Every structure is written in C-alpha cells, then in structure tokens.
Amino acid sequence: MTDRRPNRAPETGSFFQRDPLWHPPAFAPGYKSTVLRSPRKAPISLDNTISEITGPVFGHSMLGDLDDDMIHNFAKPGESAIGPRIIVYGRVLDERGKGVAGALVEVWQANAGGRYRHKRDGYLAALDPNFGGCGRTITDEDGNYAFRTIQPGAYPWPNGPNEWRPQHIHFSIFGHGFAQRLITQMYFEGDPLIWKCPIVRTIPDKAAIDGLIALLDMNATIPMDARAYKFDIVLRGRRSTMFENRLEGN
C-alpha cells in the first residue's frame, strides 16, 4: 500500500453526517430481501473517531493492464466480450465538490444478455465465454476514472412474478476513510425499467435516483468504437480540522 499522494496533506476531519432520508431505508418491503435483513433497532450515532476517519490506501501499482478493460480482461487472446462496447467514465468527488484522488473503484455486472458469471445465477441467457464481469481502477489526482466494458443486459429476478432489473453496473468505492465506504449501482439514461425497479425504488427521493443515472456523452464517444457514459460518484465530505478539537497525539 504505497502511492500516498505526496503533494497533499492527509485530511483528518470527521465525515459529514449521512442523510438518512436520502439513502434507502434498511426495511423496504417492496424489495423482499430487506424484510429479514434489516436491523429493526435504531443505530447508535457516533461522531467519527480515528477508527472511522482513517482507511487503507490502494496503490496504482497493484493494477493489471486489463483491470479497467472488461471487454478483454477475461477474454481469450485475440477475442473480446460480446455486446455494445461502451466506456464508462467520470469523477469521484466528495460533497464539498473536491475530486477524491486515489479512490479504488471496483465494478461488476451481468453480460450483454443479462447473465452473471456466478454459480447462483440460473437465468436462461447464455454465458459469454469471453466475459468475466469484474473490473477495477483507481482515480487520478483529480478524482477521474474510466473503464471499458460492454453494456449489460436487463434480467429477470425472483422478487415479484415478473420483475426485471434495469441495465446496471455495480460500483464499490473506497475513498479516504472507512466511513466513506460506499456501494451503489449505475443505471443508463432512458431505460424504462429504472422507474419500475423495486431496488431503485427503495430510494425515497427522485433526485437521489437521478444521481445514479449515467448520461450518454457523445463528446467522449469514440467514433466507430465505443459510446461513452458519464457517471460521477459523490462520497461523503469531511470537516476541515481548522477548529476541531485535535485528536490525542496530533
């Protein structure tokens, strides 16, 4: 774990409080799996201690050449994954609008037919022998990231008798502190399934859903190669330590 962002003093402020009305509630019975998996007692609120303010760092040196290229990272030499070729790019920011440098972005998704390479996924759609479904990258100094993949398919899932997930890519983000950790999903502009999806609809605020919908960006699209979708991710901001009580030993 190297690459410690040498030109920036590390920040040590507490993260801004999460807005519980913005995130989906733990118990959201329209998404049936939450019913037995949602804590029922109130969480104990805790202003961040050093255990939440700190977090691991991931160095660019750990990345392989094809980690950010899901079209090729599981494919046989000379072959590529089947499906609409796309680039997904954007910035990881925090709530203050600052780019988050060195953030680990891990993604996973179904193939173009809507099938996951997972032993528990029995959907009829065929597996693509050249598509694994995982990718990762680390943001640059300004918080930018990009990866190449194929557009995943929509797929049915056993929540209701005829429920389909919109096309989506799962994102896991590691910012600078363990309390900034976030998992979410990216949806595609114009997909009519978004507004029917019980998982999307666990989010109470339409503006929060809009924030998970990536836009087609023709300017970033590579002619005769791949369309581009822009997806920015916002992590919790953090307080300046200027007037904070200093932690013991600082």
Next chain:
Amino acid sequence: MTQSLSHLKESASQTAGPYVHIGLTPNFADIKGVYPADLGTAMVDEKTKGERITVTGRIFDGSGTPIRDALVEIWQADAAGLYNSPSETRGSADLHFTGWGRAPTDMETGYYRFETIKPGRVPFRDGRLMAPHVTFWIAARGINLALSTRMYFGDEEKANAEDPVLARIEHRNRVPSLIATREGSTFTFDIYLQGDKETVFFDI
C-alpha cells in the same frame, strides 16, 4: 437570494446484490485469471508484530438463518494502536500489517474468517483510550446501505468497561452483542440482523 452552500449530495447507496463476489472477490467466485488474488485476503505476513488471532463468525437474518452471500470488510489498528493510513498522524504503523481485510461468508456454512492480529488501543476524540476493537462493514443482498458495527474482545473486560463508545449504548443488555468470545486464539463474533440478540449497529 441568499448564498448557496453548494454542497453536493452523497450518491445514494444501493444493495451490493447477490453477486457481490464477482466484483469484490472474483477468485472466490471462480472467476480466475483477472486479478492475481482477491484483495484483502492477506492482512499479515511473517513479520507482522502482535498476537496472531483468527476472527470468525456468521451473520444471521431475522429467521435465524446464516447469510451465505454476504461480504465482510474489517479495519483495525496494528498491535501498537496505529492505523496503516495516510490520515494516521500519530506515528508510522507496522508496514507488515495492512489493517484491512475483506472476506466473503462461506457459500455453504455462512462463516467469514480473518487471520489477523489483536489491535492495540486507540484514542477516542477526547483522548481517552478506547478498548481494542475491529470496525466491521457488511454488504449483501437485501442490505440497502452497508452496515457498520464494531467487534470488541471478550478478554478485555477492564478496557471494555471504560470504553467511551460502549458507554454510549443506552440499553446495557445490548452491549454483549459487540463482544467476541475467545477460545484459544480464535475470537467468534456472530452478527444478528434482527431479533432479541440484534447486534448494535452504528451510524458513523
């Protein structure tokens, strides 16, 4: 018109879903050859300072069934009570200890497992020492926003009794839900999502 704070809103969380292992532990999910190893599987090496321990347990849903598709991450200080993080300003942590681990729950038994060391004590915001603890983060299908909790050590009775975070818990009969039991070098920390034994979760 007043000025605007211009703060952005955090991206809304969405469940990690049933296939989280494809993305975060692909080798465990049998997707080989993309990454050399799954991240977070090795926290220690032969030179790591501190007492070697195993931390293991299961996560139970509201019906008492162990969850077999979860992903657990932990974060902890080294044996001297320092975090291996750029935001650690009190000193330099043990370079042979990452402090961070990631493990899936076993697809058959539901057990997660970490090979780690017992952490030292770190200070609370006001300088009082907290008892040794491990921060837990749990993602799974049916969990809309990953859950945060802490594991404390059953053999640290005195430190636990003066821990300022444990002291914050109003219902004292819930405190034992955060304390792992020791047997040899293994600490067992079971997590209950609901019911009489529901684990205390933190809004951090």
